[in-house]
Amino acid sequence: MKKQSPSKLTSSMTRSLAMFAAVVCLVAQISFADAGPRTISREVLRDKIRGAWAGQMIGVAYGAPTEFKALGKIIEGDIKGEPLKNAITQDDLYVEMTFARVMDTIGLDATTADYGEAFKNSKYELWHANAGARRNLNRGIAAPLSGHPRYNIHADDIDFQIEADFIGIMCPGLPQVSNQYCDRVGRVMNHGDGLYGGMFVCGMYSAAYFESDPRKVVAAGLACIPAESPYAKLVSDLLAWSAKEPNDWRKVWQQVEEKWDKNDPCPDGAFRAFNIDAKLNGAYIAFGLLYGKGDWQQTMEIATRCGQDSDCNPSSAAGVLGAMIGYAKIPEQHKLDLAKLADTKFSFTDYSYNDIVKSSEMRTLEVIKQAGGKVSETEVVIPEQSPQAPPLEQCDFGVPTQVLMVKDAAWNWSSNWVEKVGYIWADKIDTRVAEGAGSEVTLKFTGTGVALAGDLSKDGGRADVYVDGEKSGLVADAYIVPKTHDNDLWRIHGLKPGEHTLRLVMRDDADPRSKGKKLIISRAIVYQAK
Known part of the structure; x- marks a missing residue:
């Protein structure tokens, strides 16, 4: 990725804000x-x-x-909805x-x-x-x-x-x-x-x-x-591009794909086609409305054909049209x-x-x-009421730069971690499992943040986490209540740019509701501040 000069960055920001204005x-x-x-x-x-x-x-x-059948691509062919x-x-x-x-x-x-x-x-x-x-x-x-x-x-x-x-x-x-x-x-x-x-x-x-x-x-x-939020900038782009191409939603979809379908911080989306990011899917709602042009079937169909979360998006698009x-x-x-x-x-x-x-x-x-x-x-x-945007706030995870799987040399596992086959969706992956006190692992990474992904379950245990020798106030806790599907084991962002060492040490306790003290790690996602 080319570095931009401050003048070019300022010019780009000015254009974006002018478009929003x-x-x-x-x-x-x-x-x-x-x-x-x-x-x-x-x-x-x-x-x-x-x-x-x-x-x-x-x-x-x-x-x-x-x-989620079409990830980073348009759905072609007939769409046969459910009853x-x-x-x-x-x-x-x-x-x-x-x-x-x-x-x-x-x-x-x-x-x-x-x-x-x-x-x-x-x-x-x-x-x-x-x-x-x-x-x-x-x-x-x-x-x-x-x-x-x-x-x-x-x-x-x-x-x-x-x-x-x-x-x-x-x-x-x-x-x-x-x-x-x-x-x-x-x-x-x-x-x-x-x-x-x-x-x-x-x-x-x-x-x-x-x-x-x-x-x-x-x-x-x-x-x-x-106006300064990435979400607003994406929708502003869509409004501008659709005005230039009012009859070719596929061309505009490709423009959105190339500029905006990237750098998803979600552990499931990092360096994968899967994207459950709010702003990209929100743009697909807008696609349906803009190119559906008030036609019921076209509004649903285009919002669906854009892909990713393609039941939620036509639901909101048709809901808005229903109100109209x-x-x-x-x-x-x-x-x-x-x-x-x-x-x-x-x-x-x-x-x-x-x-x-x-x-x-x-x-x-x-x-x-x-x-x-x-x-x-x-x-x-x-009464009359015009829109009023809230103050800007952002999640500052940064941009994913690496996904370190458990066999990567960046990891150093103590002897009592056991290999186990896991999954990211339907894809088999290697994971590491330990239970109870005594197990340790260190991870060396370069960036400003890192997230540990693993399997959270009814028999999950706990571990203390140290970053550059300092104990974190956040415990890695692998217990989760039933019917709650998550892989967010532990995360930190806002570190100084550069090399860091993470050390995870298994504890002998667990959530009182847990049926065990197990910890399963599948990968680490490394982030760099934008």
Whole structure:
């Protein structure tokens, strides 16, 4: 990679900020041209809420068979979606309903700690940032620290982005209020761009109640996140490139791929085609809206064909479109299918489609009143509110520079570590296993950070970690509660550039819930500050 001079870097930053400023001006001049309160009938409001939830269900079932089947490539050929009943068992929907339930029971003033407590006690399968958060919450690391990069290597991942829709749905024309709720909920599992993913999606929902142009809806979502964030820069690029190539989404997809599908800090994505990063998948949502141009099938199809998390992305794209056009204008066959399921409870929830629509409408009316609007039996009046981005924060893991597998010469294992076959997805790998006190390993690496990946399980043990001779305040703990799938064993970032030595020493204790004292290490990911 070529080094750029300070003048070139400054020029590049100036161009990026200028592009973002142009987008914000577009939002200010077009989306909010009719300044002042806006009125919408209760009937239309309800229809849009119904459309948003129906869109999520239809989109996720459509993309379900393709999820993570296309990594760094476009899905070609026919897409045969699952029957709509597939949506009933989708985590894309039932996880967000966990947080909706908190609002319905505790109230709209529920705190981040309240959302964290509900998540801590959830019983469904979780992965990535969600799994990291539940792991932390069950170790006494409360929200918002449960989603902080010091404790969660997945903090930039997609998780909150796919669980935030319910917030945007209940904030029609109120993007600032939407961001406030996102900040409370999203910090349970995410930080930085991972948090902004939810704000971007919810900002689009908020705009969708009063805007029929998908391009303006995407621009409105963009205006809800910091211009300097990589997430905002990616969406700004997409808006600019799609304006130049309005009819060739594949060409623009390739531009996004070449510039942005790289340097994923997630242990599963480092130097692999897999990418569960929030901003890349958020761009794929925007692809569906921009190139779908208001057509239901095209919106879902393009968001799906972009690949990676290709059930979550069409779910959010179709959800936003459902809010734009309303339930009444969704293609008839989908409505016929939904009618058969409308009273079926989603997995792990007390909500059916009809229930969550009713719940969302009640919360929406309360949000409008709290924002200074008016609610009557026939209509609502929503005060003027323009997007306002939060201060910039970033996960500072750095760029992955090496993946050191357990047989690499950088490792020095004591004699009581045992070889064991492990897996990264379907790929076999070598791992090292030890149990109980006495086992040690050292790792020499050059960079500003490192993450240890391994198998966390019900019989996991603990180890102390030393970096350059200094004991870390973070223990490597391999125990994890059931149905929580994570490989984030230990992590550190912010070290001085250069050579470092990590020493891991097995302890004789474990979490009281653990059935053993086992530690399995599969690899280390080395990072360099950007």
